[in-house]
Amino acid sequence: MKKDIILKAENISKQYRLGQVGTGTMAHDLNRWWHQVRGKEDPYLKIGDTNDRSTKGTSDYVWALQDINFEVERGEILGIIGKNGAGKSTLLKILSRVTAPTTGSIKFGGRVASLLEVGTGFNGEMTGRENIYLNGAILGMTKKEIASKIDEIIEFSGCERYIDTPVKRYSSGMYVRLAFAVAAFLEPEILIVDEVLAVGDAEFQKKAIGKMQDISREGGRTVLFVSHNMAAVKSLCTRGIVMEYGKVVFEGGIDEVVDLYLNSNQEFDELQLLSPGFFDFSTNANKKYKEGGILNVEIFCDGKRTNSLLTGKKVEFHFAYSSKVKYQEPVLGIVINDDNGLPILGINNRNTGDSLKQKDIEGVIILTFPVFRLIKSKKYKVDIYFGDQENNIDTIKEAFYFNVLPSLDTRKPIQEKLNYFYDSEIKFQ
Template identity: 60%
Template sequence: MKKDIILKAENISKQYRLGQVGTGTLSHDFNRWWHEIRGKENPYLKIGDTNDRSTKGTSDYVWALQEINFEVERGEVIGIIGKNGAGKSTLLKILSKVTAPTTGSIKSRGRIASLLEVGTGFHGEMTGRENIYLNGAILGMTKKEIASKIDEIIEFSGCERYIDTPVKRYSSGMTVRLAFAVAAFLEPEILVIDEVLAVGDAEFQKKAIGKMQDISRQGGRTVLFVSHNMAAVKSLCTKGIVLEHGKVVYEGGIEQSIEHYLNADYNKSNIYTSDIKLDVPYIKEIEIIANPGSFYHDFNKDLKIKITLSTPYKLTDPAVSYQIVSMNDVPVVHELNLFKEIPFCHEVGTYELISEIKKLSLYPGIYKLNVFFADNFLKKRFDQIYEACSFEILLSEKREYYYQNNSAVYKEKETAWTIKKIAP
């Protein structure tokens, strides 16, 4: 079956010169021109650092994008994900023809509507109604086509009361509402959205995602969506492209793409150790005891967490807590023990605590551990270790159930603590 390709990126690269606006010096412009008239390659395309914002480069040039290639079929919803500075916005600007690539080409079939930044394409002195007609004209719509949909656009945006007020009076959320409504209802073949929905409130985000689903599934139109909200990306998109330092590092199904993105940069160890002895109470070691010597843990099996603490002085009301969080940084388990009836840290020394969670029934996937050590009497947190270590839940073949009202259900989670002093 022949693919219906509506958008194709071929060898897209984008280079910027750091520290200046424009092409650089007159000598650079002359050198570039001299190479061009002799039919030779631009000499400044051969240099430039990788787009890594966390490191200091040695060149005045940086590649925001390098050799990007992909195809988009009609009706696909593509999630473009990556860290800040990975090149997502630059790619969407090129796809929207807001800026030109340094090398490579974009081939598209049909009208492209873009939501790249709050207020892009809106004239502040014009009213919301006037901006609807302006944006529709930019998209190639006739006045008659725009007029036939203007009531739907205004109703969806929720800006009816302010529609004849200049857009400069709008809040950023109102501007995004109206801009999205214009882009969605004027029926472009390709809709490009870059994170702007995060400005809107929860109710509008839900409406917008629902509308994008309708656009792709019923209208057969194509959506390219950039967001750091992985839940929204997962619910909306069918395919993912993961960018890192301006390069495509993964392309595939959306769940696999999200997993690749989330798993690319986390602590893959089930043990944390501090080698520094402090003169305040601190967390010395954390270990997740799953299957012996393994990073993996079976679904619905007991899980032990060992925490070693050291205190150079007596504590009145110590408290230790931990969170198990998903790769989306959503807490799924929170355990707090105040130790009011157990002698703990009432003497100087090192203490070992083992917390055992009975029948841990989390969805299969990777989880991280955050641990906190405090004193409630002093109202002071001594130490906090985020993403101290991690483990992965596997779905084992044998599941343990008990039966109630003829239905199989899991046993409820129980937690037990064991504490002992292990050093003076």
């Protein structure tokens, strides 16, 4: 089936000269113009450093973006994630036509509305109501079309009391509420949202994310979403891209993208790219097939293999094992340690009340948490113990790790430790 592409970015690059406007000197400007009139390539495209803010660099030119290529289908919600300085905001400004790319082109299949910074597109001297009409006109809507939506916009924003007050007197939170409501309700085909939603309170962030899901699902509109809130990205987006130093380093399903971003410090591990949520102990595989032990671990959250776990969801750890003989009463246990190496939880099938009856000398044991209760957003490392009442078959320190992303709906307190044993189970598959 043919894809319905609504946005296509081809070879997008953006170059800046540090500390200067334009190329900085008349000689550089003339040189660039002379190459242009002769049909030659811009001479300054061949120079410039990668956008790594932590290094001094050797050139006055820097590439904020380099050779960005991607496509977005109609109705898709694309997450764009990366560290500060990766080029996310520069990319969105180019997509919103706030600035032009140095090289490359963008093809659009509809109107674009952007929410990039607090106050972007609003006139501070005009009232909230007047700014709604102004933004609608910029999007090409008639006064009648805007009027049919204005009551919904005001209600959603929660700014009704101040809607006829100049927006220069609004707080940053009120600004964002009204700006998002305008962008979402005035029916653009493409909605671009930067980290600006973080200014709003938790209630409004959840409301805004719900609205973006609705307009994508029901209205068939496309959303490009940038955020450092990985729980929001994971719950909202269907696909994502990871940016680093002005380049796209990975593109794929949102679970893979978030796992890669959270699990990488400075380098992108090829194994994690291929199999997030899968940990292989194959270096000892031959020994373990002979003597017994844990062969690999797979992690699932809500049925999807991943090592980015959401609080309050169903989580499963699958332990593939081998043993040279059948044991009468095998024991599988884990210890979960925080990022400082301090143990915060130990659990095995004895304290869950599960009696393991080994079916074969090879198989899978599943540890299930129907409601995952860890609530602190951080990286956790896990030790594994596999044995029986008399023998230690296999112990692996820091065997695997996972990240916890607090659910968007965490109003009900979720106990971290006390009831962990009683609502989890350990069973043979």
